Amino acid sequence: MSVYVVSVGQISVPIASQVHGHLDTRKPMSRWRQRCIVIRCHYNKRPGGRASAEKKNYYELLGVSVDSNAQKIKEAYRKLQKKYHPDIAGQKGHEYTLMLNEAYKVLMRDDLRREYDASIGQMRGPYGTNYSSLGYSSWKGPLRPQALFVDENACIGCRECVHHASNTFQMDEALGCARVKVQYGDDDQKIEVSVDSCPVNCIHWVDTEELAALEFLIQPQPKEGYGVFGGGWERPANVFMAAKSFTKQLNQQAGTQRNARANTEEETPAQAEARANAVMKIKMERFSRLWKWMTHIFGSNKLNRE
Amino acid sequence: MSEPAYTVASDSETTGEEKTSSAFPEIAIGIDIGTAQCSVAVWNGSQVELLKNTRNQKMMRSYVNFKDDVPLGGVSNQLSHEHEMLSGAAIFNMKRLIGRADTDPVVHASKSLPFLVQTLDIGVRPFIGALVNNVWRSTTPEEVLAIYLLELRAMAEVALKRPIRNVVLTIPVSFNRFQVTRIERACAMAGLHVLRLMPEPTAVALLYAQQQQQTIHDNMGSGSEKIALIFNMGAGYCDVAVTATAGGVSQIKALAGSPIGGEDMLQNMMRHLLPDSEILFSNHGISEIKSMGLLRVATQDAIHKLTSQTSVQIDVDLGNGSKICKVVDQEEFQEVNKKVFEKCESLIIQCLRDAKGEPEDVTDIIAVGGCSYIPKIRNLLMSICKKQELYKGMNPLEAAVCGAALEGAVASGVNDPFGNLDLLTIQVTPLAIGIQAVGNNFVPIIPRNTTMPARKELVFTTVHDNQTGALIVVYEGEEKKVEGNHLLGYFKIIGIPPAPRGVPEINVCMDIDASNVLRVLAGVVLPGSQHHGIPVMEVRMPTVDDGHGWCAEALHRTYGSSLDLDTVQKKI
Incomplete structure (x- = not known):
């Protein structure tokens, strides 16, 4: 591509967390004022084409998760504006504020946001694969197709993996077993060694899509007690099977809800919602705790669409 | 007139350097130059304080009297009587005249003022003259404003006991960029550096944001978002803004403005009371000026009284044998100014629509400016937004200047330990900016109500084969054709490589920074x-x-369409 001047996307713009360090608000304004601003035109972008690769992810820029609703985005936008707006941060905030404005404009408008989500390959639909906010582990670097998962049922708490890759694994001292803290927190070699070092082979490579469900289900759930009997905590004996059936259920659920929505177009939205809720509740009776979780995702997605 | 060498950019740089050495930042003062009256306010370290002149006035009439050798403005001058201002020696309403050509209807409406406004209707600046010893002495709106600002500056320097340099000024929403440069020129002539020019309702919005912030502090409640409709109507201009406020950030959603105001209502009423008044006063004889002054004062009085009573008795002897005795009631007043109120209504509706908000979403309606006392205006606002009352927490005449003073403190980098200056205004562009393309069409690049700072770009192409140059003619406005918009400037792109038409891409990028x-x-x-x-x-x-x-x-005459541009169809 022919670049006549430095493009906007190529100026290294620190993401929110990095800016905090050297962008002390208010005070340095005078220093920045001395230099006249240099405006760079973005010349290598074709009209209509979204040069997504070279641009900062809007969600990262605003520091919000991809499924945030308008209210969250608005709050984040205002908070950042209060730090970097040229009125406060001086002329240096100009470029950053321009990007904030662009990100805000796109994410606040539903059609633009959908287009943008598609361009960065992010699914935000109600039944999408994006559980990232619900899982336990965080990601270092980009999302990869494979992820690490410790089957805590099998783990004997030998600490070998934590020893070899301490940035990836951590011990849950209460439960006495290891857990993935950060996906790809160490380099590939260290991770390989740590996986191999497990004496019971309880560290698995799993598909990223399954990860959230697995991590969710492996956490011990409170068991319903009857008087003094029962109670305590439990988790599925075979977490992989449980995850499979759980995902299946989720997809069925999605189908039902979609049908329910289609059938009930004549109803008022409140009625439709009540009915869909009732259908779901019956189905989800068994997973009473999951129900809360479901309403959480469905609820937030509903907000997104509005 | 030789123009002083002055650029804002270099000035702001030197100001910045001064600041590094000084431990105490210079706090910019806020000035509200109204068509009818002016005020000055400053952040005094804990709150906004309005400055008073030697006669203990916070609000000073906006006029400059050329009667004596040294022109005197309304800050220091004491009017012996209201009629003195209307003797022809004093120039007022300069805010309505500044930066306008003599083809502008607003300039034509000013021709019935006691001083001389001569128009030749060819698109140049009008001749403005003050009557001194039977001589029309020429001046310009910039000069009048500069003299006035100089007095304001002197007053502020006495009150604050320090030199004043940086100011935040409020301007009407409908001001174009050319008018803004005239205001900056006037400030430069008065030795002031413009830190920010704020559209008046956005200054009010900032004050509102601060008030909301304080309420939250007091109640320890959560800072939920509040939508406010701000309506500001003074003597010369009417502005509307919709702002979303949360956590001290005032995010302007939309702006709308028009040069209509109390002056129009006054003139409509004068015409209503004395139908041939315009013909009578147009030749500006001494006796006509006197009788016009009498009529003006009487009408103004009546309008003021009509804000609190249902009808008013007008009784005035114009001195030339004609006498006016009339009872005017509310309905008659509203009927006479029907068009003004209709315009106000359309501005409010347009602004709400641009903000993509429903009238029901509006939390508070803020009405400020002199005309906000008119019952019809208040009712109009409440009926559009379906509300029972207007916001009460502000002095309608002081709100804009207080907001300007807050912005002055924020933009000067002042910190308040109690968080009272933890504020920010996110401005939007009041008018679209674009270039001429596809014949004489106006192609907006930065649309109206775009968040500032803003940067937008658009790709254009050539209209002829082997076209090596192109003219970029920049306009500001809302009309589809360039003629209806305001010319900002032009330059030529050269060195386009020879290619068939439609192939070269000419990228036009516009950038507006926070100081506009x-x-x-x-x-x-x-x-x-x-x-x-x-x-x-x-x-x-x-x-x-x-x-x-x-x-x-002239460009069109010289180059025809040889340097024209075309828009590029967006590729999918």
């Missing part, structure tokens, strides 16, 4: 080419220093 400086950049891109030997043009706008569109006509 507009830069236009243009460069050539030839698809597939790796060469980048053609430098990009960067031009700070506006470049025209006369308010007329003659240059555009």
